[in-house]
Amino acid sequence: xxxxxxxxxxxxxxxxxxxxxxxxxxxxxxxxxxxxxxxxxxxxxxxxxxxxxxxxxxxxxxxxxxxxxxxxxxxxxxxxxxxxxxxxxxxxxxxxxxxxxxxxxxxxxxxxxxxxxxxxxxxxxxxxxxxxxxxxxxxxxxxxxxxxxxxxxxxxxxxxxxxxxxxxxxxxxxxxxxxxxxxxxxx
Amino acid sequence: xxxxxxxxxxxxxxxxxxxxxxxxxxxxxxxxxxxxxxxxxxxxxxxxxxxxxxxxxxxxxxxxxxxxxxxxxxxxxxxxxxxxxxxxxxxxxxxxxxxxxxxxxxxxxxxxxxxxxxxxxxxxxxxxxxxxxxxxxxxxxxxxxxxxxxxxxxxxxxxxxxxxxxxxxxxxxxxxxxxxxxxxxxxxxxxxxxxxxxxxxxxxxxxxxxxxxxxxxxxxxxxxxxxxxxxxxxxxxxxxxxxxxxxxxxxxxxxxxxxxxxxxxxxxxxxxxxxxxxxxxxxxxxxxxxxxxxxxxxxxxxxxxxxxxxxxxxxxxxxxxxxxxxxxxxxxxxxxxxxxxxxxxxxxxxxxxxxxxxxxxxxxxxxxxxxxxxxxxxxxxxxxxxxxxxxxxxxxxxxxxxxxxxxxxxxxxxxxxxxxxxxxxxxxxxxxxxxxxxxxxxxxxxxxxxxxxxxxxxxxxxxxxxxxxxxxxxxxxxxxxxxxxxxxxxxxxxxxxxxxxxxxxxxxxxxxxxxxxxxxxxxxxxxxxxxxxxxxxxxxxxxxxxxxxxxxxxxxxxxxxxxxxxxxxxxxxxxxxxxxxxxxxxxx
Ligand code: HEM
Ligand SMILES: [Cu+2]
Numbered sequence: 011x012x013x014x015x016x017x018x019x020x021x022x023x024x025x026x027x028x029x030x031x032x033x034x035x036x037x038x039x040x041x042x043x044x045x046x047x048x049x050x051x052x053x054x055x056x057x058x059x060x061x062x063x064x065x066x067x068x069x070x071x072x073x074x075x076x077x078x079x080x081x082x083x084x085x086x087x088x089x090x091x092x093x094x095x096x097x098x099x100x101x102x103x104x105x106x107x108x109x110x111x112x113x114x115x116x117x118x119x120x121x122x123x124x125x126x127x128x129x130x131x132x133x134x135x136x137x138x139x140x141x142x143x144x145x146x147x148x149x150x151x152x153x154x155x156x157x158x159x160x161x162x163x164x165x166x167x168x169x170x171x172x173x174x175x176x177x178x179x180x181x182x183x184x185x186x187x188x189x190x191x192x193x194x195x196x197x
Numbered sequence: 198x199x200x201x202x203x204x205x206x207x208x209x210x211x212x213x214x215x216x217x218x219x220x221x222x223x224x225x226x227x228x229x230x231x232x233x234x235x236x237x238x239x240x241x242x243x244x245x246x247x248x249x250x251x252x253x254x255x256x257x258x259x260x261x262x263x264x265x266x267x268x269x270x271x272x273x274x275x276x277x278x279x280x281x282x283x284x285x286x287x288x289x290x291x292x293x294x295x296x297x298x299x300x301x302x303x304x305x306x307x308x309x310x311x312x313x314x315x316x317x318x319x320x321x322x323x324x325x326x327x328x329x330x331x332x333x334x335x336x337x338x339x340x341x342x343x344x345x346x347x348x349x350x351x352x353x354x355x356x357x358x359x360x361x362x363x364x365x366x367x368x369x370x371x372x373x374x375x376x377x378x379x380x381x382x383x384x385x386x387x388x389x390x391x392x393x394x395x396x397x398x399x400x401x402x403x404x405x406x407x408x409x410x411x412x413x414x415x416x417x418x419x420x421x422x423x424x425x426x427x428x429x430x431x432x433x434x435x436x437x438x439x440x441x442x443x444x445x446x447x448x449x450x451x452x453x454x455x456x457x458x459x460x461x462x463x464x465x466x467x468x469x470x471x472x473x474x475x476x477x478x479x480x481x482x483x484x485x486x487x488x489x490x491x492x493x494x495x496x497x498x499x500x501x502x503x504x505x506x507x508x509x510x511x512x513x514x515x516x517x518x519x520x521x522x523x524x525x526x527x528x529x530x531x532x533x534x535x536x537x538x539x540x541x542x543x544x545x546x547x548x549x550x551x552x553x554x555x556x557x558x559x560x561x562x563x564x565x566x567x568x569x570x571x572x573x574x575x576x577x578x579x580x581x582x583x584x585x586x587x588x589x590x591x592x593x594x595x596x597x598x599x600x601x602x603x604x605x606x607x608x609x610x611x612x613x614x615x616x617x618x619x620x621x622x623x624x625x626x627x628x629x630x631x632x633x634x635x636x637x638x639x640x641x642x643x644x645x646x647x648x649x650x651x652x653x654x655x656x657x658x659x660x661x662x663x664x665x666x667x668x669x670x671x672x673x674x675x676x677x678x679x680x681x682x683x684x685x686x687x688x689x690x691x692x693x694x695x696x697x698x699x700x701x702x703x704x705x706x707x708x709x710x711x712x713x714x715x716x717x718x719x720x721x722x723x724x725x726x727x728x729x730x731x732x733x734x735x736x737x738x739x740x741x742x743x744x745x746x747x748x749x750x751x752x753x754x755x756x757x758x759x760x761x762x763x764x765x766x767x768x769x770x771x772x773x774x775x776x777x778x779x780x781x782x783x784x785x
Binding site for chain 1: 319320389392393396397400401402427428430431432434435436438439442446447448449450466467468469472475476479
């Protein structure tokens with residue numbers, strides 16, 4: 011594909027939508043690389059801390075997190091359906107609702123652990139649980155903001171916004187599965 | 198090849214606030230970063246003067262200073278705690294708010310988009326955020342300086358468990374240290390936004406004809422530095438979050454069991470102080486290259502311009518930048534030889550560390566070969582670049598010594614290390630900044646800096662920094678530990694006191710000489726000689742547009758690149774330089 015700049019009239023060239031899309035996606039991928047590094051660092055801290063501690067007591071996973079996981083997976087899938095067809099607003103709404111449900115469920119899981127007397131300070135495994143899920147949760151809140159933006163932003167930005175937001179949201183889903191495995195899959 | 202146009206169309210803002218304060222123009226943001234660095238470097242220098250006073254005259258009471266800092270003196274000479282607080286803030290401010298902001302975010306923001314032919318960064322709003330986030334980080338860091346209980350005393354590396362235990366760790370380890378951690382976390386966020394913008398801009402917004410292998414080495418350096426920043430700062434952020442939780446949340450990520458501090462038995466258990474060191478240095482070593490790589494880029498660019506010769510072995514230079522960047526991720530253990538690591542691990546880190554010497558030597562030899570038989574023009578920018586080469590060699594050689602675990606066991610935590618990293622990171626990077634400033638000032642402000650005063654500034658600085666930091670090698674070899682306010686009780690160090698005096702006097706002279714620079718900077722804004730578009734007869738894109746450049750850099754013209762970045766003294770060409778945007782026929 012090639013549009014010769016020589017043929018363009020004087021004045022700044024119109025923003026080329028293909029370039030804008032590529033730029034948004036590249037920016038998002040780089041952001042995800044940085045986020046990946048953040049969680050890699052947390053992981054290495056987790057592994058080291060786990061290996062060193064003689065009295066490491068694993069906290070069992072709060073049951074509700076199974077439901078939360080399901081909600082996040084459904085959210086990702088329905089967003090993908092929406093991204094491909096884009097006509098049915100319902101899929102987007104479903105995705106957003108499931109995302110909100112996930113956050114609510116996570117808050118519930120936290121409260122459940124606290125009611126069992128599991129705090130940041132008295133159990134290293136729980137400390138990592140809180141840190142990792144909170145860090146992920148903050149990113150999820152950012153993602154909900156992005157999903158909300160899809161139908162709000164100006165028409166010409168909508169497409170690349172959707173593409174970038176989907177990439178982000180799927181990454182957050184995958185990251186969640188990874189965190190579950192890290193926290194509970196290896197005990 | 199696809200068209201590369203700025204991904205967005207924007208009009209020049211009109212109001213003062215949108216134009217100069219919350220500006221999304223990469224050029225304004227670049228200058229904001231440079232201003233921030235100037236303020237920070239002034240604060241950092243004042244702190245170093247306080248330290249040098251203490252070291253040169255250990256028993257002086259300095260009534261006037263005692264008046265300003267009553268707790269810091271407590272009726273006698275400066276307290277050791279106050280000294281440590283100054284040391285911590287000096288290091289932190291210099292490394293983060295000067296050596297990271299000026300070379301990368303300052304000059305990079307201003308010149309990277311222009312050099313690759315873009316009208317702005319890929320994400321201007323994010324770019325604006327990055328500056329203001331960094332600004333907030335700086336304000337929080339200053340708050341740490343004035344926190345109740347004093348400024349933190351754990352050093353710029355904030356080693357745990359001292360930095361993790363809270364107020365019982367000593368003065369400044371309460372609110373001061375907490376603010377320190379918060380500031381650093383905010384700083385990480387700002388730097389990540391910068392890195393993201395740099396990478397996307399280079400990869401997606403280059404002008405037509407600006408293939409990667411036609412990018413000036415400055416742009417390559419900023420690009421590589423941005424990769425380092427993108428992957429290193431998240432690690433520091435993770436460490437900072439865990440450290441903050443240890444301090445305020447009662448967790449024990451870094452605090453071991455059975456720790457007794459000031460007769461108090463801590464209830465924490467199972468944490469690992471070394472974990473912090475690993476996280477910190479995994480960030481920390483790339484960070485030192487974040488500080489120096491832009492200086493290498495600037496030096497390559499300027500040596501070529503002012504010897505009127507192409508950079509020797511351009512491709513090798515690009516490869517060397519990348520090699521240095523890559524290797525910098527696998528050497529962090531050389532800061533931890535004394536941590537009780539297994540000798541095999543130490544050997545592995547030693548070998549990787551020495552491997553950095555290979556690309557470093559490639560760069561050095563290529564710089565010398567670039568100069569060889571050139572028609573050298575000794576401008577201020579050129580002098581500072583030559584100074585950079587000298588300092589880089591002097592500091593790199595001692596790095597090789599420190600990379601030997603057996604040698605490092607003796608030299609670690611002595612003044613030898615202080616000498617090493619000040620020469621190579623502190624001063625070499627600062628020389629890179631000065632070189633860039635003398636070189637790009639005319640582009641940024643439309644007027645030249647005064648060359649005569651610049652040369653006076655250069656000679657004072659070059660001789661001065663060698664006088665300050667060379668003797669520190671001897672202090673270190675004699676076993677003088679770093680991070681102590683006073684060592685007059687140690688007989689084996691007493692005879693070195695005159696050396697401290699010498700260093701301090703050299704430091705005061707050198708620091709005073711920087712006034713020449715500041716004066717020159719502000720004087721030239723109004724009174725400097727008008728620069729014209731291309732005062733240095735350089736080739737890269739920024740010199741093809743007016744000084745200072747218009748809002749969208751290139752006005753109505755879409756830049757098209759036909760030449761490599763360093764086509765100097767091409768046989769048969771009309772002039773001794775061919776600009777990158779000159780028509781293809783310019784090269785016969
Ligand atoms: C030839 C390349 C280099 C080698 C082999 C090298 C080696 C080392 C080693 C082994 C240490 C640890 C010494 C100790 O703590 O006992 C060290 C410290 C240090 N180096 Fe280098 N280095 C090199 C280049 C650089 C560069 C380019 C920079 C910065 C721009 C730098 C900045 C530092 C700093 C800041 C420290 C001390 C950190 C601290 O403890 O506060 N080094 N270097
Ligand atoms: Cu290092």
